[in-house]
Amino acid sequence: MAVQTVASTTHSVDLGPAAALSCRECGHRVPLGPVFACEECFGPLEIAYDFSGYDTEELRRRIEAGPASIWRYAPLLPVPADVAGKPNLNPGWTKLVKADNLARELGVTGGLYIKDDSGNPTHSFKDRVVAQALEAARAFGFTTLSCSSTGNLAGAVGAAAARAGFRSCVFIPHDLEQGKVVMAAIYGGELVGIEGNYDDVNRFCSELIGDPAGEGWGFVNVNLRPYYAEGSKTLAYEICEQLGWQLPDQIVVPIASGSQLTKIDKGLRELVELGLVEDRPYKIFGAQAEGCSPVSTAFKAGHDVVRPQKPNTIAKSLAIGNPADGPYVLDIARRTGGAVEDVTDEQVVDAIKLLARTEGVFAETAGGVTVGVTRKLIENGVLDPAKTTVVLNTGDGLKTLDAVAGTGLTATIRPTLDSFREAGLA
Amino acid sequence: MAVQTVASTTHSVDLGPAAALSCRECGHRVPLGPVFACEECFGPLEIAYDFSGYDTEELRRRIEAGPASIWRYAPLLPVPADVAGKPNLNPGWTKLVKADNLARELGVTGGLYIKDDSGNPTHSFKDRVVAQALEAARAFGFTTLSCSSTGNLAGAVGAAAARAGFRSCVFIPHDLEQGKVVMAAIYGGELVGIEGNYDDVNRFCSELIGDPAGEGWGFVNVNLRPYYAEGSKTLAYEICEQLGWQLPDQIVVPIASGSQLTKIDKGLRELVELGLVEDRPYKIFGAQAEGCSPVSTAFKAGHDVVRPQKPNTIAKSLAIGNPADGPYVLDIARRTGGAVEDVTDEQVVDAIKLLARTEGVFAETAGGVTVGVTRKLIENGVLDPAKTTVVLNTGDGLKTLDAVAGTGLTATIRPTLDSFREAGLA
Structure with missing residues (x-):
């Protein structure tokens, strides 16, 4: 799998308390950027935060007074402080x-x-993770949101891109059920069927990231994965x-x-x-x-x-x-x-x-x-x-x-009280 | 259509600010009960409230401090004040x-x-109206929740009854699409297919309300309609x-x-x-x-x-x-x-x-x-x-x-960059 360099991240990005990316295996730190694997050991990168300076009770009050969405926790996420005002699906705060x-x-x-x-x-919970990836995509100047998916993620990416004004291009196995295809296609982005199984789709996406054709593309579950996962x-x-x-x-x-x-x-x-x-x-x-x-x-x-x-x-x-x-x-x-x-x-x-x-x-x-x-x-x-x-x-x-699909009618009757009684429903 | 008498409502019911039922046509008032048509003129009955004694700013504060559901408006609905603590689906407060x-x-x-x-x-919005009918059903001592439906309402009634511990019996045309049948059946209540169209289903339900077999049944969109509609x-x-x-x-x-x-x-x-x-x-x-x-x-x-x-x-x-x-x-x-x-x-x-x-x-x-x-x-x-x-x-x-259903893939490609380029996606 191609490992991107951090060349594109020399400009500073505002992702709130996110301070750097840190390798979960060796601890190596790199600046925030659209990278997902450690350049030293190929371990997974994750977000390192700077939560210093938070007063516990003030933070609690701020959260409780926040919006009825995941953005009440913006101070703890890799997103800018004004995230709730940007166009996004505002997921979370579910029952x-x-x-x-x-x-x-x-x-x-x-x-x-x-x-x-x-x-x-x-x-689905995918709206939570895609919302983080969207903010990272904005921060890194991407204009296309992409992913490989077999269902929930395709819909979440398509919808989020639509609301945020991003182009979207989602890759799925070409022979998915009609219902899932409709759900992924309805948001109007590109929906590309790949002749192959989900593994083939993933492999193709990894190739695309390393190719000039994939430039400017944020793959939520690949090159934006460290941000995405935090959702x-x-x-x-x-x-x-x-x-x-x-x-x-x-x-x-x-x-x-x-x-x-x-x-x-x-x-x-x-x-x-x-x-x-x-x-x-x-x-x-x-x-x-x-x-x-x-x-x-x-x-x-x-x-x-x-x-x-x-x-x-x-x-x-x-x-x-x-x-x-x-x-x-x-x-x-x-x-x-x-x-x-x-x-x-x-x-x-x-x-x-x-x-x-x-x-x-x-x-x-x-x-x-x-x-x-x-x-x-x-x-x-x-x-x-x-x-x-x-x-x-x-x-x-x-x-x-x-x-x-086996779940169904408990009885079928004629529209009469006699038929109702005969069926033992009274 | 049979008009029920108000005999079953001589006991007092607590439905918060709901004071009586009032005919929309002739203004005739009757006590709160499971009735939907005026005994004088057959006009539709609706809820008459007593909102006296509310201080505007206190009411506003109470609403704003209330739950993230329709129950923040409990003081304005035909429900008891402690409704949010009762088992129900807590719908509303949607985006x-x-x-x-x-x-x-x-x-x-x-x-x-x-x-x-x-x-x-x-x-669907049906959760709002069913939640009101459920409280009325509780107040009137019904133990079965019922309705005629072709889709959204069946699911809303089935789910609400399940949460509240009611029996449910929902009537639908027998030849509905499989998907809608599954959605209505999954909550485990009785789901009865009627050999006929939606009009036949409705007619049958009206008959059932007037029959001993329907005793103890709250039909959310028939005998509980005045409450239901307020949602x-x-x-x-x-x-x-x-x-x-x-x-x-x-x-x-x-x-x-x-x-x-x-x-x-x-x-x-x-x-x-x-x-x-x-x-x-x-x-x-x-x-x-x-x-x-x-x-x-x-x-x-x-x-x-x-x-x-x-x-x-x-x-x-x-x-x-x-x-x-x-x-x-x-x-x-x-x-x-x-x-x-x-x-x-x-x-x-x-x-x-x-x-x-x-x-x-x-x-x-x-x-x-x-x-x-x-x-x-x-x-x-x-x-x-x-x-x-x-x-x-x-x-x-x-x-x-x-x-x-016509919405679908924008392209189908092999899992290669060449195929991607040939499709004009790059």
Whole structure:
């Protein structure tokens, strides 16, 4: 994979408290720029912040008085201070649903919550990460927003680019379902089908970044990845603020690349360091589908490395067979006393129905994975039902209707009271 | 249609400031109860409030400090004061999108806003009205929530009942599209297909209400309709608060039964009467699809009565050929200096694409109707582009994908830079 130099970043950029990029492996620091891999060791770059000078209570008041979106946390994100006034989708500040009915069914007594990210503008958590990448793209002078995607991300990038006045060019496998294609195409950007699978699409995007044809292009999940990834911290911030500035005891997070889970951990630790929440132990649990469970498999085997798998599951938004952040996820699950678990596709469907029936939340398959894993972890005695537990739903059931296509009418009758009675409905 | 007596309402109910039901035609008052038609003249009953004793500035502070949902307006709705603590979907407080890109395309200089109700829990404005009906159902001791529906309402009722712990039984035409059936069925309630069209479903529900089999059933859009309808007032409240406690100059509202438009007018007038906004003229515009335009046709002909039509349009959520509140809509459009206009299905699709391309908002067909009508009204010189204008999007494009099914890939290429260049994408 081509590694860009930082030549284009000699001008200074205003991304708020973001001070530099720092290698997660060797600690090497470089100026903020559209780069994602360390020039020394090829490790992943992430944002290093300067949070010095923040007064805890003033920061808390500022957040609480902020907008009903992720921008209430602008002082903690790689974005300029005036971000809320720029054209963007203003995602986040989604509902933390107190799931008392589900808690009863699962035997949770310590408080069970669903963080429901289907309430975002394009109905998945991807709006959070794309919003960060958009600000980085603005800062670096890019005029085209791009990505490789199989669904949620394509819609999030297309919509964000439309609102912000960027050109967009999104790459997807050419044979995606019609519904996903429509969702990605409706925002009017370029939507290019690649003859090949998702791996082929990714490989092509990496080539394009190194080519003059890709100049001026911000690939949200490639050359803007360090910024993009930070968007997931906002899930941690919101959960804690919505719990009354408290850490949850346990949190169940889906694993695709693993980035979201690592950033949620980062966000929780930042809140502790900033004094916004009281420090106390918390456990992070990772959730996968059995048909794509490389991290869960490694966790159970006690391995530090993650062996790639060929995905075969209905949970397509989590179907990354070679998750880049897998090793970090293993580390976090072990360090916090959590675990990584997986469920079958049948259990995913059951969990989608369970959540809908008990709480009126229609989750996409990824939400079925987290709810299913939560149930399994309770049954196995791994997750403590007496503790406060937050389960993430990162997407919307309307986008994965096929997974529950068997759901239907309970009866068909003629429009008469007799027919109604005959059907045993009275 | 059977008219229920008020026998079941001799016990007192706590629905906050709701004082009685009052006939919109003859003014006859009856106690709060599950009735919808006047026993004197068969006119529609609506809620009469007691807002006496409210101090304007105290009320404003209370609202602003309230939850990020319709329940911030609990003092102005037929619900108990502690409604936010009861299990419900907490809808509302959706985004008012400043649509600067769309404004440029349409030539609007006075400020253009999209009130985007796709952000509601089940992604349509129906969550607002169902939430009111749910509180009425609780107050009257109903244990089953029901409705006739062809789509959005079925999902909203199913989800609300699930969260609140009610049984639900929803009636739909038996031959609806699979996607809509899944959405309505996923929440686990009874979903009954009726062999017939939507009119047959409605007729059957009216019969069921008068039958012992329907005892204990709250039909949100029939015997709970006076409460249900009030939910649309919250659109008016939110728009004004989000504009900084100001009335918009112009507002474009879709017309199905016409109830929403009449309640938005009611909400605006209440805010003026309560002193929460300064009184000044505002114009309300109604929007229909040409294939179901009974109110628009009557408006243009100068008629006071609305002649029923047989609907034939892709805007199915607006396809009510005999709109109950049509005459009231005509009255409001004329009184405020507004108008009622319609657009073709082709214009609806164009408007959906226009809104998505300019603002990253993917509207359902009803949103295409309002945006399309706004464009037409500007072109015809009826809507003043120099005035502040709010356009409603009441649903989600994910629910009406078929309408824009022609949208797709802009190119298909092999995963190589050469192929990329050949396609003219570089």
